[in-house]
Amino acid sequence: MVLVESDSELTRGDEAPAFELPAADGETYALADFADYEALLVVFTCNHCPYAEAKVDELNHLSESYDDLAVVGINPNDAEEYPDDSFERMRERVEAGEIRYTAYLRDESQDVAREYGAVCTPDPFLFERDGDAFRLAFHSRIDDAMNPDAEPERYEMREAVEALLAGEEIPVEETPSQGCSIKWIED
Template structure:
């Protein structure tokens, strides 16, 4: 298992790269489908990485806690080399309720992950809605628990929850970039 830390590719204020990807729910989802939300949390994640698995419940809770924020997971991993990251396994995780956020999408080509500059799972990007789409408000970790067996110093996802609260109330996110840590994206 190769560990990576997220790196800064997009800067605050940059537009969210567009996407249109198949979802584990059988629907195709595009960036514009989330335009009725004030905030959009896009997290590059996967099925098999213990760091990503440790944040499933956190992402589910964030999706549940904020009606005006959409939470979207995108799995870019090479399922040929890592069969546990297959689309079928994604569907199973959604069907059984393990993943219960707004959408869990498959980035088979890995083009979306590259456009965002994602490097690890999980790698979260928080966007705020604007008249022209979404712009980056914060890119960084969900909380200060770095390992799958660590507990955060506050509620799970507390750092991202604070950033979402800022976006929803129209206040600039004051968090400095705090990299997420997890398994490297499994590039083709």
């Protein structure tokens, strides 16, 4: 396991790169499918990393607590090397109710992860709807528990979402997320 910190090329105000990916619920979702939401939380995540696993409950909470927020998990990991990250395993977790995000998508080509500049799991990007586009509002960690066994004291992404949906300034400093490195497919 390689621990890395998030370091995307996207900066505040940048438009969310478009995507169209298959989801664990059997559908295919494009960025435009979330246009009815005021905010979009795109999280590059997976099934096997303990850092990503430690955030599933909070991501489920965010998905279920805010009607104007879409929580989209995207799993870009090499499923051949990491079978726990297979599309089949993603479907099992969604069907079992373990993962209840708005959508849990599979980025098999890893092109979407590259476009966003994602480097770790979890790597969360919070976007605000701006007309027909989503613009980056906050690229930071989900909470202040930086170790999978730690209990969070501050739910930073929750605070950011609440401020964004209320039309207020986000009161939280951006702190890079950290987790397992994305498992890139060897060329």
